[in-house]
Amino acid sequence: MFIDYAEIHIRAxxxxxxxxxxxxxxxxxxxxxxxxxxxxxxxxxxxxDENLHTLQDIVHHRIFRADSGGKGQGGNMTGKDAxxxxxxxxxxxxxxxxxxxxxxxxxxxxxxxxxAEKGGKGGKGNWRFRTPTNRTxxxxxxxxxxxxxxxxLELKVLADVGLVGFPNAGKSTLLASISAAKPKIxxxxxxxxxxxxxIVKVADxxxxxxxDIPGLIEGAHEGKGLGIQFLKHIERTKVLAFLxxxxxxxxxxxxxxxxxxxxxxxxxxxxxxxxVILTKLDTIxxxxxxxxMKDGTLVFQISSVAHLGLEKLIKTLWKLIGxx
Numbered sequence: 001m002f003i004d005y006a007e008i009h010i011r012a013x014x015x016x017x018x019x020x021x022x023x024x025x026x027x028x029x030x031x032x033x034x035x036x037x038x039x040x041x042x043x044x045x046x047x048x049d050e051n052l053h054t055l056q057d058i059v060h061h062r063i064f065r066a067d068s069g070g071k072g073q074g075g076n077m078t079g080k081d082a083x084x085x086x087x088x089x090x091x092x093x094x095x096x097x098x099x100x101x102x103x104x105x106x107x108x109x110x111x112x113x114x115x116a117e118k119g120g121k122g123g124k125g126n127w128r129f130r131t132p133t134n135r136t137x138x139x140x141x142x143x144x145x146x147x148x149x150x151x152x153l154e155l156k157v158l159a160d161v162g163l164v165g166f167p168n169a170g171k172s173t174l175l176a177s178i179s180a181a182k183p184k185i186x187x188x189x190x191x192x193x194x195x196x197x198x199i200v201k202v203a204d205x206x207x208x209x210x211x212d213i214p215g216l217i218e219g220a221h222e223g224k225g226l227g228i229q230f231l232k233h234i235e236r237t238k239v240l241a242f243l244x245x246x247x248x249x250x251x252x253x254x255x256x257x258x259x260x261x262x263x264x265x266x267x268x269x270x271x272x273x274x275x276v277i278l279t280k281l282d283t284i285x286x287x288x289x290x291x292x293m294k295d296g297t298l299v300f301q302i303s304s305v306a307h308l309g310l311e312k313l314i315k316t317l318w319k320l321i322g323x324x
Contacts, residue, residue, distance in 0.1 A: 012146025013041030
């Protein structure tokens with residue numbers, strides 16, 4: 001199951017208490033203090049893992065607690081530091097403080113780590129409090145509590161090219177034709193219910209990542225259809241490809257509606273480089289003469305099934321990514 005949002009409660013470990021202890025040596029009835037410090041509490045660490053693609057495992061485990069540090073011991077022995085607790089999330093996950101709504105971290109690289117809460121420091125043992133005038137201190141510090149908070153984890157897929165279009169525009173078919181991705185394909189609306197990523201080979205040692213976003217409908221930014229649930233996944237893409245069925249009655253109107261939905265969601269999206277792709281060229285007898293939209297956006301005509309125009313499309317996308 002594809003889950004792209006989760007809210008969890010995290011709590012770092014408490015520091016271990018310092019120890020009150022005195023040496024007990026033969027013939028020395030009043031030995032000096034030798035109580036050790038407490039160990040450090042465990043941190044809560046969030047780490048990006050390239051092998052994960054959903055927050056499914058996290059959404060069912062709402063509370064994450066790190067262990068407390070060990071207590072100090074006699075003989076001036078420091079308590080054991082607690083192990084950190086590591087929460088693995090997909091690359092592209094945003095960490096947000098739910099109380100302040102502040103973005104704490106954006107994990108966009110594999111292996112990237114963020115300490116969401118630090119464990120408490122261990123308390124000082126009574127050995128630390130000895131002075132020339134107080135050679136037998138009978139107090140030690142308690143360990144400091146670890147930090148805790150509620151955080152939101154939001155996944156936004158990372159891709160070079162985002163495919164945008166109404167349901168049944170041919171997005172999944174295109175992705176399946178030029179990559180090894182296996183999205184569900186059928187001739188009815190909302191076949192795609194989750195974002196699909198595919199690696200598209202351009203040439204030797206050159207490839208791009210393409211994302212097939214579930215189809216939009218007019219009013220998507222207000223929650224209609226699949227709504228804004230998946231619009232956020234195109235916020236990271238470098239290039240947008242607007243797919244329109246070649247049999248559409250009005251290319252300009254459909255294109256304008258798609259642009260308006262993106263603008264209403266995030267006006268910055270229309271500053272990205274973009275192209276328009278007329279799909280399903282194999283379903284008509286005579287290709288249209290459309291090469292540009294009214295706003296100057298280039299138009300490409302393809303058939304994913306018959307593999308028409310795909311090579312030129314891929315090379316153009318690669319060029320646009322480089323320019324971006």
